[in-house]
Amino acid sequence: MNTLLLHNATLIDGTGADPRPQTSVLVEDGIIRRVASAENIGRPSEGRVIDLAGMTLMPGLTDAHVHFGAVGVNSLTASSPDDNLTTYVISVIENIELALQEGFTTVRDAGGLDPAFARATEEGLIKGPRILPSGSPLSQTGGHGDRRGRYDENPIRSVPGILAAPVLVDGPESVRAAARQQLRLGASQVKVMASGGVMSPIDALESVQFTVDEMQAAVYEAEMAGKYVLAHCHTSPSVNNALAAGVRSIEHGSILDEETAKSIVEHGAFMVPTLLVMEVLAKSAEAGEIPHYSQMKLRQVHTQMPVSVDLAAHAGVSLGSGTDILGARQSGRGAELSLKARVIGPMDAILSATRTNAQLFRMENRIGCVKEGMEADLIAIAGDPLGDIDVLADGDNVRLVIKGGQVYKETI
Numbered sequence: 569m570n571t572l573l574l575h576n577a578t579l580i581d582g583t584g585a586d587p588r589p590q591t592s593v594l595v596e597d598g599i600i601r602r603v604a605s606a607e608n609i610g611r612p613s614e615g616r617v618i619d620l621a622g623m624t625l626m627p628g629l630t631d632a633h634v635h636f637g638a639v640g641v642n643s644l645t646a647s648s649p650d651d652n653l654t655t656y657v658i659s660v661i662e663n664i665e666l667a668l669q670e671g672f673t674t675v676r677d678a679g680g681l682d683p684a685f686a687r688a689t690e691e692g693l694i695k696g697p698r699i700l701p702s703g704s705p706l707s708q709t710g711g712h713g714d715r716r717g718r719y720d721e722n723p724i725r726s727v728p729g730i731l732a733a734p735v736l737v738d739g740p741e742s743v744r745a746a747a748r749q750q751l752r753l754g755a756s757q758v759k760v761m762a763s764g765g766v767m768s769p770i771d772a773l774e775s776v777q778f779t780v781d782e783m784q785a786a787v788y789e790a791e792m793a794g795k796y797v798l799a800h801c802h803t804s805p806s807v808n809n810a811l812a813a814g815v816r817s818i819e820h821g822s823i824l825d826e827e828t829a830k831s832i833v834e835h836g837a838f839m840v841p842t843l844l845v846m847e848v849l850a851k852s853a854e855a856g857e858i859p860h861y862s863q864m865k866l867r868q869v870h871t872q873m874p875v876s877v878d879l880a881a882h883a884g885v886s887l888g889s890g891t892d893i894l895g896a897r898q899s900g901r902g903a904e905l906s907l908k909a910r911v912i913g914p915m916d917a918i919l920s921a922t923r924t925n926a927q928l929f930r931m932e933n934r935i936g937c938v939k940e941g942m943e944a945d946l947i948a949i950a951g952d953p954l955g956d957i958d959v960l961a962d963g964d965n966v967r968l969v970i971k972g973g974q975v976y977k978e979t980i
């Protein structure tokens with residue numbers, strides 16, 4: 569048996585309970601077997617003991633909106649398959665490995681990452697988090713996934729097994745076929761673009777994309793496969809369309825009204841705000857690093873998103889946690905929790921990135937809290953995230969990372 573005792577930490581268990589000082593967690597063969605006071609746990613006869621005095625032990629963090637494949641800041645994937653694919657693959661692997669080193673043990677890719685990377689990670693060939701890939705996002709012609717210049721007829725092509733470019737589809741039957749194809753390629757859930765976006769060249773942010781019928785076709789196919797649909801939505805009309813189609817996960821929700829927030833609750837859907845990317849893009853905009861059209865659209869959502877998070881929280885919306893950060897060498901992912909905490913407080917920010925995301929992933933019986941019988945995804949933090957949530961913004965403060973009982977980082 570493989571035994572590991574994580575000894576004498578302050579435990580934030582991911583259930584919302586108060587932190588428990590001087591607590592120990594016993595891990596056996598990748599599963600949490602016992603959680604008890606440091607005095608009562610008893611030393612195992614074999615295996616390792618890691619002393620965590622003065623540190624905070626938590627469930628591994630999760631990110632419901634990553635784009636590991638978006639290694640170019642201005643594109644959802646590499647700009648074209650003519651780019652150096654070797655460089656692309658290496659950059660993607662670097663993004664995956666950095667996320668685990670920063671304490672993220674499960675992530676959902678919101679489009680662009682080929683599911684082959686998730687399989688290679690599961691096989692242990694890449695030292696990364698558990699990855700739930702969406703594969704290619706589905707977009708209408710001229711929608712958020714349409715990255716062509718106005719007079720360019722050739723969409724970015726996917727490279728199967730390496731690069732999952734957006735697919736442009738119009739009409740319910742085309743959407744249905746595209747959803748089936750993504751599920752075939754290994755998508756854990758299907759991503760659709762239901763509104764305009766900041767980084768796309770042609771569409772207005774408030775444009776409403778896909779008809780309810782079109783999205784329903786994707787929802788039906790996902791549900792028949794035991795899966796669900798997530799939809800990129802910045803505005804309330806697009807959220808309402810997505811909800812009417814049965815979409816389960818609303819991404820961004822940047823400009824939300826109260827009625828729509830209530831409707832998310834009534835539909836039993838989740839919302840995944842992405843505060844960090846807005847901050848990062850705002851800095852890029854100041855430095856003139858993003859195109860003019862993106863700067864204009866960013867202004868519409870940047871200051872509005874925290875207001876919408878507050879409104880959603882008060883309406884009782886289940887708030888997941890996502891970063892949406894782009895580019896090569898993606899880091900500082902934990903800053904999403906700092907930004908969220910300014911609106912809903914540190915404990916709720918932590919819960920959104922542990923318990924709520926686990927529910928969204930339908931993995932709440934496996935991950936998201938530190939309880940007997942759960943998989944041993946655990947991190948130790950130098951500092952007290954409830955007293956100072958900003959400690960999570962710097963990945964160097966994550967001193968111990970354990971996924972499935974295996975130690976991937978130890979800088980204690």
Ligand SMILES: [Zn+2]
Nearest residue numbers: 633635678892
């Ligand atoms: Zn995104």
